[in-house]
Amino acid sequence: MSEPENLLFTVDHEWVRVEGGTVIIGITDYAQEALGDIVFVQLPTPNDVVSANSTLSEVESTKSVSDIYAPVSGRVIKVNETLSTSPELMNSSPYGDGWIAVLEMSDEHELENLLTLEEYQKLIDN
Amino acid sequence: MAGFIPHTAGEIDEMLAFLGLGTIGDLFDAIPESIRLANGDLRLPPGVSEPDVLQSIEDFAGKNIPVSSDLVCFAGGGAYDHDISSATKALASRSEFVTAYTPYQPEVAQGVLQALFEYQTLVSRLSGLPISNASLYDGASSLVEAINLGVAHKKNPVVWMSQGVNPSFRTVADTFADGTGHEIVTIPLSNGLTDWGSAGPQNPGVIVVGLPNYLGVVEDIPALIAFARQRDAAVVIVYDPVSVALLRSPGALGADVAVAEGQAFGVGLNFGGPYVGLFSTKSEYVRMLPGRLVGETVDRTGQKGYVTTLRTREQDIRREKASSNVCTNQTLIAITAAIQLSWLGKKGVTELAQRCYSGTQYLKGLLLGTGSPLTLTSDAPTVREFAVRTPIPPETVVERMINEGFLAGIPLNSGFDGSNIHGSLLVSVTEKRTSSEIERYADAIQRVVK
Numbered sequence: 001m002s003e004p005e006n007l008l009f010t011v012d013h014e015w016v017r018v019e020g021g022t023v024i025i026g027i028t029d030y031a032q033e034a035l036g037d038i039v040f041v042q043l044p045t046p047n048d049v050v051s052a053n054s055t056l057s058e059v060e061s062t063k064s065v066s067d068i069y070a071p072v073s074g075r076v077i078k079v080n081e082t083l084s085t086s087p088e089l090m091n092s093s094p095y096g097d098g099w100i101a102v103l104e105m106s107d108e109h110e111l112e113n114l115l116t117l118e119e120y121q122k123l124i125d126n
Numbered sequence: 127m128a129g130f131i132p133h134t135a136g137e138i139d140e141m142l143a144f145l146g147l148g149t150i151g152d153l154f155d156a157i158p159e160s161i162r163l164a165n166g167d168l169r170l171p172p173g174v175s176e177p178d179v180l181q182s183i184e185d186f187a188g189k190n191i192p193v194s195s196d197l198v199c200f201a202g203g204g205a206y207d208h209d210i211s212s213a214t215k216a217l218a219s220r221s222e223f224v225t226a227y228t229p230y231q232p233e234v235a236q237g238v239l240q241a242l243f244e245y246q247t248l249v250s251r252l253s254g255l256p257i258s259n260a261s262l263y264d265g266a267s268s269l270v271e272a273i274n275l276g277v278a279h280k281k282n283p284v285v286w287m288s289q290g291v292n293p294s295f296r297t298v299a300d301t302f303a304d305g306t307g308h309e310i311v312t313i314p315l316s317n318g319l320t321d322w323g324s325a326g327p328q329n330p331g332v333i334v335v336g337l338p339n340y341l342g343v344v345e346d347i348p349a350l351i352a353f354a355r356q357r358d359a360a361v362v363i364v365y366d367p368v369s370v371a372l373l374r375s376p377g378a379l380g381a382d383v384a385v386a387e388g389q390a391f392g393v394g395l396n397f398g399g400p401y402v403g404l405f406s407t408k409s410e411y412v413r414m415l416p417g418r419l420v421g422e423t424v425d426r427t428g429q430k431g432y433v434t435t436l437r438t439r440e441q442d443i444r445r446e447k448a449s450s451n452v453c454t455n456q457t458l459i460a461i462t463a464a465i466q467l468s469w470l471g472k473k474g475v476t477e478l479a480q481r482c483y484s485g486t487q488y489l490k491g492l493l494l495g496t497g498s499p500l501t502l503t504s505d506a507p508t509v510r511e512f513a514v515r516t517p518i519p520p521e522t523v524v525e526r527m528i529n530e531g532f533l534a535g536i537p538l539n540s541g542f543d544g545s546n547i548h549g550s551l552l553v554s555v556t557e558k559r560t561s562s563e564i565e566r567y568a569d570a571i572q573r574v575v576k
Contacts, residue, residue, distance in 0.1 A: 040413070040438075058447075060438045065447070 003028065004095050008111060009120035010071045015095065016114060023072060023111075025056070026099045027090060030124045036061040038090045041083040044076045044101050052110050057100055059090065072110040074103035193395055196531060198563050200489075202511045202554025203340065203536045204265060204292050205389050205398065206368070208478070209558055211469045214392040218462040229457070230418070232433045239432035242420045242457065245464035251472075252367050253384040253406035254377025260418040260434075261402050261460035262452065265387025266298035268403030269364055271416040271450055272383040273299060273308060273332055275407065276360035278414055278449040279382075282331025283308045288320040290339030291364050292387075293541025299334075314545060318343040318504025318513075322353055334362045337376060338369050341552065342486070342511035343504055351380040367391065367404060369509040371479035376406075383407045392466030393459055402459040413439055416450035478557055482510040485555035485564060492568035499575050503550050511554035513538060513547055516575050520551035526574035532567055 003009075008016045013031035017024045032038065042058035050056055050070040057068040079101045083089060090098035105111075115123065133141075138150070147153065154162075174182075193199040199207035218224075222237060229235035242260045249258035262268045269291070277283050285303075287296055287310050296312070303310050313325050318341050333354050338344050347363070354361045360383065363376040367386045370376070376384035388402040389395075407415060413436065421435030441448040470478060490512060493500050503513040516523050520537035527534035535553040542548045555564065 063437070063443065065438050065444050 003117055003120065005117065007095070007117065008071075008114035009117070009123075010069065010114060011123065012069050013124075014068060014071050016071045016111075018111065021108070022077065022102050022104050023074070024099050024102050025068075025071060027059070027068060027094055028120070028124075029094050032091045032094045032098070035059060035064065035066060035091075038087045041087045041090065041100070043079045043081070043083060046076050046079055048076045049106075050074065050076065050103070052113070059087075068100065070103065071114060072103065072105050073107055074105045076101055077104050078102040191528070193533060197528065197533050198531060198559070198567070199395075199533045200553050200555065200559070200567055201533045201535050202342075202556075203552050204294065204387050205395055205401070206510075206554065206556050207395060207558055208368075208390050208556050210392050210394065211466065213469055214462065214466040217465050218392065218458070223458055223461050226457075230434045232431060236432060238457065238461070239420050239434070241461045241464060242418075242455075243422060243432050244468070245460045246420060248464055248467045249388075249404045250406055252370060252375070252467075252475075253365065253381075253386070253404065254375025254379075255381065255384050255406035256377075256409050257412050257415060257419075258404070258406040259415050259455070260420050260457070261388070261455040262405055262417055263454075263456055264389075264399065264401040264403045265292070265364065265385060266295040266403075267452070268385035268387075268405045269295045269334065269362070270299055270302045271403075271405060271452060272362040272385045272407075273302075273310075273334070274306065274450050275383055275411060275414045275416065276332035276362055277306075277308055279411065280331035280358070280360050282329070282359075284328060284330040285310045285332045285334065286313050286322075286325055286330040286359070287311065288313050288333075288335045288339065288345070289315045289542065289545065290318070290320050290336045290341060290343065290345065291334055292336070292340045295364065296541055315339075315341070315542075315547060318506045318547075319345055320350075322350060329357045330359045332362060333357075333359045334364065337363050337365045337373065337379075338509045338511075341504060341513045341547065342508035342554070343506045344373065344509060347374075347376075347379045347381075366510065368475070368479050368482060371476045372483060372509060377408075382411070388459070388463045391463040391470075393462060400456060400459055402456045402463055412436065414449045415439060417452045418455045479509070481557035482555060485557065485559050486510050486512065488561065489553065489555050489564050489568060492565065493571070499572060503547050510556070511552060513550040513552050515550050516571075518575050520549060523551055523571065523575060527567075527570060530566075530570040530574065532570060534567075534571060 013028045015026050015028050038059055038061050040060040044056050051073045053069050055067045056070040059066050059068055080099050191197045193207055226238055229238040246258040246260060250256055262271060273285055285308055289312050300310060313320050313322060320335060335345055335350055337347060351361055361381050362383045363381040365376050365384055365386045367388060368390045384406045386404040388404045393401055418434055419436050420432055423431055423433055425431045437443060440453045441451045499517050501515045503515055524534045524537060535551040538547050538550050538552055
């Protein structure tokens with residue numbers, strides 16, 4: 001699977017799609033591949049305020065637990081409830097139906113800290 | 127397969143050569159000379175013949191009077207003198223159960239895993255809560271884990287602990303709270319019931335109550351649950367697994383977590399252990415469940431099988447985010463309890479509880495007739511034990527009753543300081559006590575307290 005064009009990325013393999021003052025967040029194809037079959041997603045709590053690089057969510061595969069970090073600071077305004085019953089969507093559709101949450105950004109300048117598609121591809125090719 | 131496979135001299139030489147070492151002593155080079163034991167420095171006495179060893183151990187053991195027909199047991203307090211069926215003893219002592227070491231590989235341990243699954247199912251039936259783990263060490267450590275779960279879930283480290291919870295359990299909880307930083311507040315008893323009204327205005331994360339409590343008293347759990355919901359606290363019920371056969375289960379009453387000491391089922395008094403800790407909770411807390419959990423699944427050919435499951439809860443995977451560090455259980459004792467419970471069946475457990483209740487009521491009646499020197503510490507309803515005030519110190523009563531052939535009960539002091547329970551005697555009647563034993567006890571105790 002190749003990464004969609006209009007995304008930004010983090011070094012921890014999260015992707016971000018900017019829509020106005022909000023961002024949609026998920027994990028990349030590289031991440032879901034490394035994790036293996038995802039069996040449980042601890043979704044963030046709506047209305048929680050998070051700061052960049054703090055833990056946003058927790059993902060469990062059959063043999064590991066991984067933190068998902070907030071790429072930017074902001075308030076959680078929506079979470080993907082479908083992941084509660086179908087966590088495997090993060091494996092089958094990491095950029096689509098497997099999205100995790102929507103944040104209302106508190107500081108758009110933080111987007112400058114994220115990686116472009118080229119920068120991310122270089123990271124995972126190494 | 128042979129029982130013991132030693133290293134041969136040749137294999138030892140081969141291994142030393144591979145390591146580039148000369149002798150086995152070289153393996154211990156890292157230990158400084160100054161702290162080594164010189165040869166023979168263990169100062170053991172000269173060897174003794176087998177019959178002499180056995181005799182000296184027998185003499186030493188003879189200094190104890192075990193609970194038996196020479197010392198009829200009326201002491202309870204969390205460990206009870208119950209009948210253990212011969213079937214339980216025979217099955218629980220099978221070498222497949224006794225000698226297996228960490229038998230959790232599904233490829234070779236389906237028997238043990240299935241037995242633990244059955245144990246979990248039985249505990250859920252007793253507690254009325256759907257998820258039970260594969261056991262913990264004992265009732266006290268189960269309580270600690272229940273507190274850990276409640277605090278983690280509510281994100282509130284304040285714990286209200288009823289004074290009616292077993293004082294030994296409370297001491298263990300205090301010890302762990304030293305490390306976890308949880309703040310345990312003791313809520314005192316009044317007339318044998320926890321006086322929740324006397325608690326402060328703060329909102330606790332966890333409330334702990336006994337059912338029945340340590341004094342054998344049935345507390346008003348529905349009122350407590352309503353109170354806890356108002357304060358958004360998790361409720362942990364420490365129950366007696368025999369008494370609950372006559373009561374609404376902790377789950378039916380609304381407990382978030384229910385824990386118990388399982389010694390009553392197939393496990394002798396054994397000087398305090400090993401016992402087994404029962405732990406049950408609601409489905410929504412399954413990912414915070416401590417310890418081992420056996421799950422039922424199907425293999426790739428569709429056959430039913432058992433595995434340890436949800437391992438991501440455990441500390442070796444979840445690391446610092448685990449709600450608990452326990453990653454073991456008490457397999458042999460848990461299986462023993464499951465065998466005894468299967469032997470009793472639902473009807474048998476109820477009859478067992480009934481007989482304990484009847485015996486206790488009978489003794490209560492005999493002890494508290496007009497002109498009796500003994501009084502109750504509480505008029506609240508009890509199930510299988512009760513606390514009485516005696517005109518002389520309870521320790522003296524116990525001493526004198528030994529000469530009458532009875533283990534009279536448990537003197538209540540530590541953990542009950544400043545209350546009217548301090549200085550009373552906790553007395554318990556199990557199904558093993560005949561009416562003749564009960565009558566002789568009542569007669570003897572009223573004599574020795576004069």
